Amino acid sequence: MSLMRRAVIAGGWRTPFVKAGTGLADADVLELATAATAETLARTETSAGSVDEIVYGNVSRPVAYHNLAREIVLALDLPTSIYASSVGMACASACVAITDASDHIAVGTADAVLAGGAESLSNVPITYTPRLARAVVRSSQSKSLPQRVSSFAGVKLSDLAPVAPGIRETSTGLTMGESAERMAAINGISREEQDRWALRSHTLAAAGTSDGRLTAEVVPLRRNGRVERDDTHIRRDTTLDRLSTLRPVFDRAHGTITAGNASPLTDGAATVLLLSEDRARAEGRSGLVAIRSYAYAAVDPADQLLIAPAYAIPIALKRAGLALSDVGLIEMHEAFAAQVLSTFRVLEKNGAGTVDEDRVNVMGGSIALGHPFGATGARVITTLANEMRRRKTQFGLASVCAAGGNGAAIVLELLQ
């Protein structure tokens, strides 16, 4: 055994993952984050006074929340002594939150950390053009009315149009979907393979919902007289035929990626409670799942934007002293079916091993469940840890790809 302290997952819960612009559209990201966090505290029977820290991820961050994690502490009126930091690695943000938390516990600066992430894609911050924004700042600094007026010289009519946050990679100018098309082409992933993976995701998610394994991680949101409790993207009635009729979105002429085999825009939040193993055992908690190892990797966004997990996974496994075949369950974030299948191919090509697809996303993935950017990492870890407990699987692997060419892989171990 290593002398290092270990972090264990005491439990994790999430809000339902709801299609952006629908049931949770009027809940801002803080409300989603507080709901998941308060419920994780309650359901792990943890007194807020015994929490040291919150680390939280969020991607399209509202201007008002300079540090969303800290706002969670204040909004829930948790002890103000709980320090909190917000972290960002695009779609892998919650992975960073969790591994940061794990590190802090491992080195002994914390014993109990809430980690997770949230996203409200119904409420992305809308801004103005840089030219208008600079004019407003200049005006606010000016000392006289004429100065104030002249601040706006050079602002054009077109600058008055609001700007939505970019969906294009800054460095390549490609959208996420265009990048995924490129990956499908490079790795020779057919439209049909992608649609089959999407169908599998929906079928397994529907099954996981019906038998209660997925709903066990969801806390209902009771607000304004309504209750939101369902993951709303799951299509129980979809078929390969139906998926095959959808038109490609990003490359209309030769493309393979449709709304059916990509993850949809989603509102939601997920939080996990990490404890030091010592404390968890002292409190008599059972079903502990430890963070055994993790790795991040990064690739050139102009090449295969979302392939980094294929490089992170072998490193994480090596750090865990395991081979891919030792891993009984894998939760892999599904940004696109093409990205998942590309990851399998590249892993194999690089000699990391062949992925047993039956062990992957056994209750579906982000295509069916949705993908609230900041939250997905925590959802994946929660789903994996819960299923490892149910199946008594000793080792599990989670991976999440992210914009900018980053990728995360985390190895979990079910403790006896």
Next chain:
Amino acid sequence: MTVVPVGARFESGEDGVGRILIDRPDDSANAIDPPLLAALLAAIDAARDARPRGLIFVSAKPDQFVAGADLALFGDRASAAQISEASRAMQRIVKAIQALPFTTVAAINGSALGGGFELALACDYRVAADAPSVRIGLPEVQLGLLPAGAGTQLLPRLVGLPAALDLILNGRRLSARRALRMGLVDEVVHPASLGRAANDRALTGRKRGLGGGRTPLERAATWLAPARAIALRTARERARKETRGHFPAPSAAIDAIAIGLARGIDAGLESEAVAFGELATGTVARNLIALFVLGLRQRRAAFSDLPRAAAPTEIGVVGAGLMGSGIAQAAAIAGMSVRLRDVDDAAVTRGLDSIRSLTEDAGRKGVIDRRESRRAIARVTSTTDWTGFARSGLVVEAVFEELAVKKRVLAELEAVAGDDTVIASNTSALPIASIAAGARHPERIVGMHFFSPVHRMPLVEVIWPKAAEPAAVARVVAAGQALGKTVIVVRDGPGFYTTRTLGVMLGEAARLLEEGLAIEAIDAAMTSFGWPVGPLALIDEVGIAVARHAGETVASGIGATPQRNAVRLLADAGLVGKRGGEGFYRYDGGRRVPNPRVYELLGTSGIRPASEHLAPMLTALFVNEAARCLDEGILRSAADGDLGAVLGLGFPPYLGGPFRYADDFANVTGSSLADRLRAYAELAGPRYAPADSIAAGRPFHP
């Protein structure tokens, strides 16, 4: 008797601003007593001689400015003339401050109430700290008195007549920000800036007069005789209606204000001083002050025979109905994390909605800060399962009042509760011992009787069953106090104290119907005696079924067997009460008319008017039952009994509570309560036979 001046002194400052430091050595609230009055006068003289550029009144106490008159002043021995003289002494201080040739500032760092606020009113400027401890106002009327350190004269001249009437007659105690909005203070600053802000005002401010309102309209209502007459008449009308002639203070305050505005400030001051002496030596003020003092002492007294305990930071509430959501809301406002459970989403969501609307209302009305109201709402999490209860130091069960339901919920709760969790059962009548029968840990099960609506009612009756550990009871007491309630601890038994005494009285009222009395006659007699609601209207209010259940629990507990009972008849006939639109009254929109069906069901005429003895008789029956509770050890003290009846049931506060009333009975009516009860017993039956302690005739309050 000479008074040695103690508690205030003048200090000159380096920048030319002098200070009068108020620091009564024997009282943390700086309550005004004769030595402090003398010290203030001496300090003002010293300031006048020192001729500083400005003068600040500051308190040396943390979070307290000057609380008001020392209530010890109103001991039994003081005569009306002596008390009027104390009022004049305070008025002289106000005049002396106003006559100082330099700018004066009050630096309000905490409670500035009554005499404390009058001191501030005498200054040219008032600067207040933005702190929760700051409360500003003239609450004397609530104690049966009137502001008599020039308050009735200065306040109308500061904020205008209508606002002054509202503040004085309702005895409002405002936060710093609301005081600023109403014009009572000139500036509100962060506590750390209070000294600097007061200093700046003292250096740069000018001597000011009082205009009588900030707007022309306010000034017109103050100084224009016809407008003033309207405002005064409206106020008198309201006071008459609300006091029903039992509380003399409001009209005395209106008189003093009216005289001062019509005939000049000196006439007003004299009227104020004379009325103060009369009121302070009257029984109403004495009883109200006694209740107030009991309430203050109760924070400690509730813990007698109990260890000190801390209130839990995490609390569970089972049942999200009217009571459960009310309890959850009070706990959230008090800063606790709340876990709220009910059986399904619909019930939980309804509960959450009512918590949100109550809390948002409180934010809108300025009872709490708006941001704080949002945080309070966020402190409540909800569930339909049993998760999140193990960490709670206290779980309050507020499910339907039925023994089987309560026992089942208790069993489920015990299965998930932590090793240290105390379970409190919110019930108005069911004996805790029977709820806890068969429980795994009866030593951790306590009763906690809340009153509806929880956010308004100031009492919690904690029931200490034989099996419960003192530490468990203590935690429940601490929680009740943390919720801002006055807590009394009583022993277990059907109906405990409050429901038992009320039940006996309501039962008697219902019985009177069978003698042919009119519904509205019974209720009217009781409300004009000073009860807030008539007994039959109250039964409608709580619901016929609940009243029947409580009544029968109480009746069987004390061995009474009523053969025929109006409440039971109504229940059997399917009448629900106010919620169902029909009970002793019919409810149609906001209107309420006596229900003729009741007379049909009872076979009575319903035309007999109530005699003048009705209300005293029912009230005496209530008092007698309260005495029995004390005799049987259900009540631990007469103080608990007085507070419980007044705060929980609306027992007429001018009587000071059932035990104070019993003690005073001979003084007020000329015959002893025991004799009166014996006479009633002969007239109406043995249930009026005096309780042992009443028959013994010893005073309840020594």
